[in-house]
Amino acid sequence: MACNFFLRESFGGAKAISGTRRPNAALHSWKANIMGKTAPAARPANPRFSSGPCAKIPNFSLDMLADAPLGRSHRAAVGKAKLAEAIDLTRDVLGVPADYRIGIVPASDTGAVEMALWSLLGARKVEMLAWESFGEGWVTDVVKQLKLDAVVRKADYGKIVDFAEVDFDNDVVFTWNGTTSGVRVPNGDAIPADRAGLTICDATSAAFAMELPFDKLDVVTFSWQKVLGGEGAHGVLILSPRAVERLESHTPAWPLPKIFRMTKGGKLIEGIFKGETINTPSMLCVEDYLVALKWAQSLGGRKALVARAEANAKAVRGFIAGKDWIADLAEDPATASTTSVCLKFTDPRIRDGAAFAKAVAKRLEKEGVALDAGAYRDAPPGLRIWCGSTVETADVAALMPWIEHAFEAEIEAQAEVA
Ligand SMILES: Cc1ncc(COP(=O)(O)O)c(C=O)c1O
16 A cells, blocks of 8 residues: 555644654754743654554555455455454454454444443343542433443542442443553452353453453443554454343343344344454444454563563553652542553642643644643543553653643743733
8 A cells, every 4th residue: 555654743833744753853842832831851753642543563665455355345355354364363462262252343342331331231130330530421321321320439549449338240331441540450359150141341441551350241342443553443342141141031121223133033144253343333433453463462461461461551650659749639549540551739829720631632733742641531630641562661760750840830931920
C-alpha cells in the first residue's frame, strides 16, 4: 500500500510530526522560555498518553497494513480468514480457555458490554459494582433502561467496592480496570469458582496489560484501541460455557435489536464466534489489530505486555513517591491501575483544583510532551497518564520532569494573577 504515515498534529501552533519525529529544537527552547524556567532536557519521543485511543505499537506505520483485504467482502474466504485469525491470536495472547467463545462485535467495548447485559440479564438477581464513570454507565443501563431491581454497590473515585460483600450467586457486573479512576480489581480471588451467577466484566482498559482470571469470569469485553493501540469501533466479547448456557436457556423480557442477537431458535449462533460477524467490520481495523497481536507475540505474548505496563506505571509511581504536591488517585497500591494511572495535585497553594489541573494538562500538550493527559471529564481533577503496553517506559520517564515543570509554572502563573 503506498501510504505515507505521518499524522500531523499541532503542538502550540507549530506543526510537529507524530510518532518518532519531533518538533525542532529552536521551537523547543522558545517554548521552554514560555514556562519561565529551564525546561527538562529530554522529552518523550512519543507524547501520546491518551487513555483511548491509545498509542500505536512502537514504530507503527500504515504500510504495515498492506495485507488488509480492502474492497473485499468480509464474508469472502480472505475476509473470514482474517477475522478467524484475529480470534485465534486473541485467544493465544490473552490465554483464553479453549472452551470459551470469542466474538468480534459491533460498537466497540460499549457494544460488547451492552450485548451481554441485554442478552444475559433478567434470569437472576443482579449486583452492579461501580467505582468510576464507566461502571456507573452500566448501572444506568441496568437500573434505568432494563429497569432491573439490582443491588448497586459503589465506591468513590480512588477506592474500590468491597468484593467480600458481593453475592456471586447473583449475576455481577463490574469493570476490571476503572479507566477514569485508575483503580482496578487486584485479582479474582474474591470470586468463587463455584458461583451460581454470571460475572460480566468490562475489561477494556485491562485486557492484555493485566492478567484476567478467565475461570472466574463468564463474560469479558474489550475494544481494540486500548492496550494494543488498535482502532476504535470493534468490540470483543468473550463468553464462558456458562454464559453460553444462559444465552441458550434464557429469553430476555425485552426486545433485542439485531446487533445484540447471539441466538437463533434458542441456539447460539456459532458463526459469530468464528468470524462471521453480525454486520460489516472494517478490514483495515482488523488488519491493524492483527499487526498489534503479532507484535505482542513477537515480544513474548501476554506476560511481556503485562511487564511493559507494569514498568510504565512504576515509572510514574517512582516519580510521585515522596512528593507532597502530587499523589495517586488510587488510595490502595493493591488496587492501583497499571494502565490508566490517575494523579491528583495536592499542593495547598492550589486555589481552583479543576482549573489548575486543566492548565497543567494544557501546558504539557502545548509543549508536545503529553497529549490527552488530562483527567476524564467526570473524574476528580488531575492528570491521567496512559501506561498501557504500547507506551515506551523511556517516554513515561521522560514525561515525569515535565509534569513537575508544568506544575511549577502553573503555581507561578496562579500567583501572578492573585
Ligand atoms: C472501562 C471502560 N468501559 C467502556 C469504555 C467505552 O469503550 P468504547 O469506546 O470502546 O465503547 C471505556 C472507554 O474508555 C472504558 O474505559
